[in-house]
Amino acid sequence: MKIKEIIVVEGKDDTTAIKRAVEADTIETNGSAVSPAAIERIKLAHEKRGVIVFTDPDYPGERIRHIVSRHVPDCKHAFLPKHEAIEKRGRGVGVEHASIKAIRQALKDAQLVEIEAVEQITKEDLVDAGLIGGAKAKERREKLGEKLRIGYTNGKQLYKRLLMFQITKEQFAHALKEVLQEEKK
Incomplete structure (x- = not known):
């Protein structure tokens, strides 16, 4: 390669x-x-x-x-x-x-990162997902960063990194769903 x-x-x-x-x-x-x-x-x-x-x-x-x-x-x-x-x-x-x-x-x-117009994730999406300010926020960010292969970040940096990597709302939602399902186990 x-x-x-x-x-x-x-x-x-x-x-x-x-x-x-x-x-x-x-x-x-x-x-x-x-x-x-x-x-x-x-x-x-x-x-x-x-x-x-x-x-x-x-x-x-x-x-x-x-x-x-x-x-x-x-x-x-x-x-x-x-x-x-x-x-x-x-x-x-x-x-x-x-x-x-x-x-x-x-x-x-x-x-594989492509620069194109995508529906952007908002900070409110992160709050609603329990990724900023919450008992499990740090653990969720860690798991989400791993699933999206963007690395671990604090709450403030997560938003910037999602935008930098052009993570779509669909990709975000799919990875978050997996994280939440793992929490239930």
């Missing part, structure tokens, strides 16, 4: 994992303090070939994703559910611990 876009990762181990799974070029941010030089390389990469941000499913990874998105707003994003990125001994979480299959799926999902 060859990836046209350049993949932005956190470090060498992530690059190694990506190259085991697919044929791709990477830019390493070397941590969550993304340097101005790294931002310039990412901007150039985006102009020439496009960029997919693929960071760890943790706070530093989300921080890097946010910084890159601020400078390159229309880049693509690949997400790994946290359980697919945990080291076998449970000591760490990151792209470097994910299986080849999980990495390929996350990159495939990132490339």
Whole structure:
């Protein structure tokens, strides 16, 4: 599987994992303090070939994703559910611990994002679904993010991410239905 876009990762181990799974070029941010030089390389990469941000499913990874998105707003994003990125001994979480299959799926999902007019989800939809402000809101967001393959977010970021990934009301409703059915079990 060859990836046209350049993949932005956190470090060498992530690059190694990506190259085991697919044929791709990477830019390493070397941590969550993304340097101005790294931002310039990412901007150039985006102009020439496009960029997919693929960071760890943790706070530093989300921080890097946010910084890159601020400078390159229309880049693509690949997400790994946290359980697919945990080291076998449970000591760490990151792209470097994910299986080849999980990495390929996350990159495939990132490339399927199409920009088109869709009926947008509203913040009220999130409140009505119990995803913001409620006893089970955090758990529901976590499960919804996994089903939609957009990663875990807090309530405020969920709305932005649903819009960024052009999640339709139909996709949202289907995933939410699955989450609610699992709660009943």
